[in-house]
Amino acid sequence: MFEKIKCFILDMDGTSYLGNELFSFTKDFLKKVEETGREYYFFTNNSSKSQQDYIEKLERFGIRIKSQQMMTSTHVISRYLKQHYEGKSVYVVGTPSLIQEFQYFGINVTEEDPDIVVLGFDTTLTYEKLSKACHFIRNGCTYFGINPDWNCPIEGGAFIPDCGSMAKLIEASTGRFPEFFGKPSKHTLDYIIQQTGYEPDEIAIVGDRLYTDIAVADQSDVTSILVLSGESTREDVKTSDVKPNVILEDLSEITKML
Incomplete structure (x- = not known):
């Protein structure tokens, strides 16, 4: 299923952690991504905090990343404003x-x-x-x-x-x-593709919300993976116009498949 995927774009709250509690399976997933020669980035829609705030939060969880691995919706609109306004x-x-x-x-x-x-x-x-x-x-x-x-x-x-x-x-x-400008905007999808340098069919976006995380990949070659560790449920999928490519309980199921 993930043979062609070279890059995972991870939502944060509800996918990698919940509030101030890191999910027990997150570090194992990140380790497996690296061991298999793939890359991961975090992308949060939450615009209440800065990039550095999120980098420091991940550090408190024992997750250390490069600044370019932390993407935010604020970056997407900031780039747009600089380009057009x-x-x-x-x-x-x-x-x-x-x-x-x-x-x-x-x-x-x-x-x-x-x-x-x-x-x-x-x-x-x-x-x-x-x-x-x-x-x-x-x-x-x-x-x-x-x-x-x-x-x-x-x-x-x-x-x-x-x-x-x-x-x-x-x-x-x-x-x-x-x-x-955040997920599910096409501005965000274009930003992710440009910043990572991967082709759309080499990218998987993982998140817990249908109308943002999953919808951002809709009508594109990017793979969308809904995890049920946050907001959306299987019942939500049944009534939604937006359908994920894959539905899994949480990141640990992806770890087993890599």
């Missing part, structure tokens, strides 16, 4: 880590009179930030969202509202809904 000012609805990440990439972040509004997964969201964003959007600013996730999984099987839910709130006020 160089020099334009951006009002970011996001955490301090997210704002610092944009500044690191040389994005012109501003609090007043922006050209563009970017909505991230803001766990520090305030009414003031929400009100300002709606005002700018209502008055014609270009409007983008980073990741379309409705919920973010946390320990104990619970969820908290994510960027997609925040976008619905803004839509109710302004009538506008953003173009998103």
Whole structure:
């Protein structure tokens, strides 16, 4: 099944770990990937933290990676803004880590009179930030969202509202809904292919969400693997328009097949 696969793109929360708890099978999987001459990268839609935040989190789990192995949805939109909106000012609805990440990439972040509004997964969201964003959007600013996730999984099987839910709130006020750049956007798929250097049929994307992790590979030659260690269930697959190429319980089943 995986003979042609040379690169695994791994979701994080719900696939590699849950909250602050690493799954017991994750390290064995990563070791087997390396032993078989393959590569792995992590990709998270969660835009509330920076690349370095995630690298440090993995280090706390005993997983040490190169910076290029840690991909985020923020990287995807940052590259797009640099390519298509160089020099334009951006009002970011996001955490301090997210704002610092944009500044690191040389994005012109501003609090007043922006050209563009970017909505991230803001766990520090305030009414003031929400009100300002709606005002700018209502008055014609270009409007983008980073990741379309409705919920973010946390320990104990619970969820908290994510960027997609925040976008619905803004839509109710302004009538506008953003173009998103994280999974399942084609922007993300193009980014993954370019950054890894592999052909689409040499890449497997592994994740626990049908509408992001699996949908990003839809209508492409990239292999999609749904693991049932996070959000989606087999019942969800039955009612979904998006179907994975493979359904497995968790990463340990891939380890046995490599």
